[in-house]
Amino acid sequence: MTDSLWPSGMKRTKQRAAVLDILEHADIPLSAMEIHARVGHGDTPVWLSTVYRILELFTEKGVVIKTTVLDGDMAYYERNRHAHHHYAVCVDCHKIVAVNNCPMAEFEPKLSDDAFRVMGHRVEMYGYCRDCDKRNNITDKDV
Numbered sequence: 253m254t255d256s257l258w259p260s261g262m263k264r265t266k267q268r269a270a271v272l273d274i275l276e277h278a279d280i281p282l283s284a285m286e287i288h289a290r291v292g293h294g295d296t297p298v299w300l301s302t303v304y305r306i307l308e309l310f311t312e313k314g315v316v317i318k319t320t321v322l323d324g325d326m327a328y329y330e331r332n333r334h335a336h337h338h339y340a341v342c343v344d345c346h347k348i349v350a351v352n353n354c355p356m357a358e359f360e361p362k363l364s365d366d367a368f369r370v371m372g373h374r375v376e377m378y379g380y381c382r383d384c385d386k387r388n389n390i391t392d393k394d395v
Contacts, residue, residue, distance in 0.1 A: 285300065
């Protein structure tokens with residue numbers, strides 16, 4: 253990651269740079285353990301606890317977005333690109349798939365309080381990925 257992309261006002265360390273580089277190149281949100289495993293394949297050894305501390309710092313500074321899926325206990329992190337997007341999650345293997353359009357794009361909620369302006373939303377979609385669907389032989393009539 254070039255210095256021009258580094259968040260201003262934040263000290264650059266090898267560990268922070270490695271974590272941010274992984275998030276910069278990830279297509280989907282990653283758990284701290286997934287990030288730790290990917291850092292472990294590089295030249296910069298990092299403890300899992302250090303990855304968590306780095307992710308919390310990045311979250312506080314708005315560099316990454318922290319989210320949970322399927323009301324789970326595990327948090328997922330992605331680079332904050334200030335772009336609106338959603339994901340679908342497999343309920344079997346927990347694979348995350350990017351949704352290319354917003355299902356809420358045409359929906360404008362009617363609120364009883366005119367003094368409220370909606371700034372965003374969170375939509376969770378879940379189901380079975382292709383592999384789990386084939387493995388479990390699940391069809392629409394079974395559901």
